[in-house]
Amino acid sequence: MREGEPTRQIPTIPPASEPLIGRDADVRAVRSALAQSRVVSIVGPPGVGKTRLAREIAAAWPERVVRVDAERARIECDLAQAFRVGLDIDEPTGDRDDDIEAIARALAHHGPCLVLVDGLEHVIEPAAESLPRMLQAAPEARFLVASRARMRVEMERVHELQPLSTEPRREGEPSDAARLFLTIARRERAELTDDAHAFAEVDAIVRQLEGLPLAIELCAARARTFGIDDLSRGLARRLDVLADVRRDVPARSATVRGALDESWSLLRPAEQSALAQLSVLEGAFSRETAEAIVDLGEIRTGTVLGALSQLVEWSLVRAWRSRADGSQRFRVPALVRAYAREKLDELGLAPRAESRHRAFFAAGARRAAAALYGQGGLDAARWLRRERDELVRIADRAEDDVGAAVDVTLALVSLAELVGGARFVLDRLERVIVHVPEGDPRHDELLLGRGRLRALAHATQRQAANDLAIAHERLRAAGRRRLEGLARATQAAVMWRMAETEACALYARDALSIARATGDAALEATSLRLLGGMSLNTGRTAEALPLFEEALAIQETHGDRLSIGVTLDRVAAAYHGLGRRDEARRRWTEALESHRRAGHRRWEAFTLSYLGELAIEEGDLPGARALLADAERTAREAGDPAAEVAVAVQRALASLAEGAIDAARVTIEGALVLARGTGQRPMEALAIGYRGAIRLEQGELEAAHADLARAESFFGGHPGIGLVFSGWLAALEAERDRIDESDAKFAQAEARLAGVSDPRPRVALAVQRGFLDLAIARRGTDTGEFTSTQRRAIAVARSRVAQLQGRDDVPVEARAAARRLASAIARAERGAVLEVGAAGRWFRTPGGERVELEHRRALPAILAALARARVETPDAPVAPSRLIEAGWPGERILDRAAAIRLRVAINGLRKAGLRELLITRGGAYLISADVPVVTHE
Numbered sequence: 001m002r003e004g005e006p007t008r009q010i011p012t013i014p015p016a017s018e019p020l021i022g023r024d025a026d027v028r029a030v031r032s033a034l035a036q037s038r039v040v041s042i043v044g045p046p047g048v049g050k051t052r053l054a055r056e057i058a059a060a061w062p063e064r065v066v067r068v069d070a071e072r073a074r075i076e077c078d079l080a081q082a083f084r085v086g087l088d089i090d091e092p093t094g095d096r097d098d099d100i101e102a103i104a105r106a107l108a109h110h111g112p113c114l115v116l117v118d119g120l121e122h123v124i125e126p127a128a129e130s131l132p133r134m135l136q137a138a139p140e141a142r143f144l145v146a147s148r149a150r151m152r153v154e155m156e157r158v159h160e161l162q163p164l165s166t167e168p169r170r171e172g173e174p175s176d177a178a179r180l181f182l183t184i185a186r187r188e189r190a191e192l193t194d195d196a197h198a199f200a201e202v203d204a205i206v207r208q209l210e211g212l213p214l215a216i217e218l219c220a221a222r223a224r225t226f227g228i229d230d231l232s233r234g235l236a237r238r239l240d241v242l243a244d245v246r247r248d249v250p251a252r253s254a255t256v257r258g259a260l261d262e263s264w265s266l267l268r269p270a271e272q273s274a275l276a277q278l279s280v281l282e283g284a285f286s287r288e289t290a291e292a293i294v295d296l297g298e299i300r301t302g303t304v305l306g307a308l309s310q311l312v313e314w315s316l317v318r319a320w321r322s323r324a325d326g327s328q329r330f331r332v333p334a335l336v337r338a339y340a341r342e343k344l345d346e347l348g349l350a351p352r353a354e355s356r357h358r359a360f361f362a363a364g365a366r367r368a369a370a371a372l373y374g375q376g377g378l379d380a381a382r383w384l385r386r387e388r389d390e391l392v393r394i395a396d397r398a399e400d401d402v403g404a405a406v407d408v409t410l411a412l413v414s415l416a417e418l419v420g421g422a423r424f425v426l427d428r429l430e431r432v433i434v435h436v437p438e439g440d441p442r443h444d445e446l447l448l449g450r451g452r453l454r455a456l457a458h459a460t461q462r463q464a465a466n467d468l469a470i471a472h473e474r475l476r477a478a479g480r481r482r483l484e485g486l487a488r489a490t491q492a493a494v495m496w497r498m499a500e501t502e503a504c505a506l507y508a509r510d511a512l513s514i515a516r517a518t519g520d521a522a523l524e525a526t527s528l529r530l531l532g533g534m535s536l537n538t539g540r541t542a543e544a545l546p547l548f549e550e551a552l553a554i555q556e557t558h559g560d561r562l563s564i565g566v567t568l569d570r571v572a573a574a575y576h577g578l579g580r581r582d583e584a585r586r587r588w589t590e591a592l593e594s595h596r597r598a599g600h601r602r603w604e605a606f607t608l609s610y611l612g613e614l615a616i617e618e619g620d621l622p623g624a625r626a627l628l629a630d631a632e633r634t635a636r637e638a639g640d641p642a643a644e645v646a647v648a649v650q651r652a653l654a655s656l657a658e659g660a661i662d663a664a665r666v667t668i669e670g671a672l673v674l675a676r677g678t679g680q681r682p683m684e685a686l687a688i689g690y691r692g693a694i695r696l697e698q699g700e701l702e703a704a705h706a707d708l709a710r711a712e713s714f715f716g717g718h719p720g721i722g723l724v725f726s727g728w729l730a731a732l733e734a735e736r737d738r739i740d741e742s743d744a745k746f747a748q749a750e751a752r753l754a755g756v757s758d759p760r761p762r763v764a765l766a767v768q769r770g771f772l773d774l775a776i777a778r779r780g781t782d783t784g785e786f787t788s789t790q791r792r793a794i795a796v797a798r799s800r801v802a803q804l805q806g807r808d809d810v811p812v813e814a815r816a817a818a819r820r821l822a823s824a825i826a827r828a829e830r831g832a833v834l835e836v837g838a839a840g841r842w843f844r845t846p847g848g849e850r851v852e853l854e855h856r857r858a859l860p861a862i863l864a865a866l867a868r869a870r871v872e873t874p875d876a877p878v879a880p881s882r883l884i885e886a887g888w889p890g891e892r893i894l895d896r897a898a899a900i901r902l903r904v905a906i907n908g909l910r911k912a913g914l915r916e917l918l919i920t921r922g923g924a925y926l927i928s929a930d931v932p933v934v935t936h937e
């Protein structure tokens with residue numbers, strides 16, 4: 001044959017035997033790049049699947065494909081030889097330029113073709129020099145290169161191949177990484193059940209391997225030997241496990257270690273040393289961190305930044321821009337880090353690298369904690385959030401350096417107050433404090449930190465109070481005034497949660513005095529906010545606002561951008577209580593923006609819930625639901641139980657306001673469970689009170705009375721919410737036709753309105769009084785016909801609902817009461833009755849359609865028994881035993897089973913249309929006195 005001419009047609013790349021998983025987007029991106037450029041490089045770390053992706057694209061290429069395997073090439077002549085083998089041309093001429101010319105002519109002879117070049121790592125520079133001549137000589141050829149580094153030649157387009165995603169695309173489906181594992185494991189006949197536990201274990205494994213395809217394939221192949229459970233518990237991370245048992249696999253693909261050995265051999269001494277030392281960093285890091293930790297020592301041929309740049313170039317370190325703040329971030333992938341850690345030990349650099357790591361982060365933690373509530377607060381908070389994982393690691397290894405562990409733990413306490421996670425940090429603090437003897441000043445600081453965390457965790461308020469009391473006394477005795485003031489302020493917050501209001505006021509004033517004596521602006525603002533909160537929560541809104549505004553002015557003067565959102569939130573709450581809704585909305589919106597800038601997740605959840613409450617009051621229930629859903633997600637992500645309770649209560653009120661009573665009951669019961677777990681008595685009492693309002697809607701009058709009475713008793717000194725619960729109790733008495741008791745209770749509540757600046761209780765009481773109007777209208781009526789006096793009472797009740805129409809300032813309690821009152825008025829105005837057919841086989845509610853029950857098993861008999869009792873003894877409930885006997889006469893049923901049957905039957909009647917008329921009292925049942933009953937026997 002003539003030199004440079006192919007002797008035969010180059011074969012195409014055969015398709016792979018197994019489908020390529022999770023790479024559809026990459027295939028499209030590379031094909032698009034090849035359509036726009038003649039040189040495309042797929043680059044990425046060892047084992048990420050560069051060759052597999054390139055072969056997938058080549059196998060479907062519509063033109064001729066030339067495959068060049070440069071894996072064994074180490075010098076320029078090796079690269080030329082790889083091209084000659086791929087093109088099937090003559091032996092080398094002995095002259096470099098002639099060899100390249102021959103290769104270029106051979107490519108030109110092929111016309112349109114794709115040249116697939118794999119494994120250029122060792123010969124990047126020769127390839128970059130030769131490629132332009134080949135492109136010029138073969139204008140119809142395109143090059144697809146799979147390499148750990150780019151060539152940096154003209155026309156090169158680079159596709160950076162990332163590991164497979166470990167996040168499912170849709171809920172209930174495995175991630176791409178998990179799909180790959182499952183495919184290989186089943187091919188190897190591993191015992192793998194199709195249940196949630198097995199899928200969770202697989203998910204844990206692929207997350208440990210960070211989605212690296214080679215590691216996943218090798219690990220899945222060992223699932224039959226080791227089992228999924230062992231692999232998920234950490235075995236998957238061991239490099240010696242990640243080896244292929246097959247003998248026909250190239251060395252660099254047979255083990256993760258083999259692939260990493262080859263990458264290591266490509267590095268210069270400075271790069272090897274830098275990679276080894278960077279292995280002490282488990283998470284993402286900055287350029288400054290790398291410079292502080294890496295010490296190249298005697299190596300004079302490079303710099304830390306130069307080495308870092310090359311490690312990024314070789315895909316051994318990932319680099320990206322942070323979406324949060326735009327900073328450049330780096331990370332060593334998990335398996336590369338494990339390999340580099342072995343090299344760190346071999347090089348004898350571990351002790352000094354670890355020491356520099358601890359010193360750098362301890363110093364950073366001290367600076368950040370000190371700067372949080374001043375001019376640099378936002379930057380300090382961002383630094384703490386970014387470096388949290390490294391700080392936690394130092395705290396977890398307190399025995400290595402107790403001083404550093406204390407520094408980072410105290411900083412983590414402050415971070416938990418911002419973003420949540422108090423229980424997590426509390427666990428770390430408990431491990432650290434055992435290494436610090438009592439009498440050491442740092443022990444007192446840790447004790448104060450533990451009190452702060454226990455206060456945040458909410459389930460341990462009494463323990464928090466004990467810690468804070470001890471810490472306060474010790475700090476006071478030591479003359480550490482600023483920390484003494486912080487202890488006092490935290491004590492005040494804990495006392496409020498424990499409903500010890502006098503102690504709360506005492507401690508808050510003490511903290512304020514200390515703050516002013518020491519010039520601690522942050523503590524002064526906090527103390528003022530605490531005092532304002534007490535005034536707000538006891539209905540003295542007009543007194544609260546100046547305190548909040550003074551705190552806000554202090555924070556603005558001292559540039560405290562971190563916690564200013566909390567004060568803005570309280571200012572908004574005061575405006576809301578004064579009826580200045582537009583100002584409240586503006587301030588809450590500002591607070592929300594501030595929380596998000598500061599990363600203050602727990603307060604973001606609170607503020608979203610307050611905006612949701614505002615939307616409910618304005619009648620914007622869809623908007624309220626959206627805000628509360630956002631608040632619920634944020635509270636859960638922050639891990640803050642108090643925020644979760646507050647949001648759950650608001651969600652229950654939203655459901656109550658729109659008449660979704662069953663949903664409201666489920667939500668408030670969940671809120672109550674959470675509240676009881678927090679140790680916050682006010683939140684628990686609030687949830688109990690609102691549950692009472694919901695039970696009132698469901699007709700459970702006795703249970704509703706018990707709940708509302710407990711809430712009224714707890715909030716007796718709160719002229720705001722306490723009056724709302726009093727109004728519900730008065731309305732309940734009216735529904736039970738206890739007119740005198742209801743009238744007296746309303747009079748007492750209205751007398752307490754004097755001096756209350758918050759207009760919301762006044763509006764709620766006015767609406768709730770409508771139930772007393774209806775009770776007066778019902779008095780003496782058993783036929784549905786009303787006198788003129790009774791009709792006037794109904795008209796008064798109707799006017800109470802009408803006065804709310806078109807208003808956008810109706811508190812949620814008043815809105816819920818108005819909705820129920822309007823329904824009761826409609827029934828009363830129709831003068832209608834509840835008709836119950838013979839033997840209870842049908843019924844018709846006032847103004848409703850006839851509902852047939854004939855084929856509903858026990859329901860007709862139970863309804864007939866209730867109707868007879870309503871006619872014969874109007875206010876007497878029917879015992880469950882009587883209803884069970886009526887519904888299942890003669891049957892011998894276990895007591896528990898019978899009770900369940902009856903509850904199901906009662907719920908069936910309510911769902912059929914009797915929800916508002918069939919009520920529960922003292923565990924028994926009766927038809928409401930709201931309407932007369934006519935039976936057709």
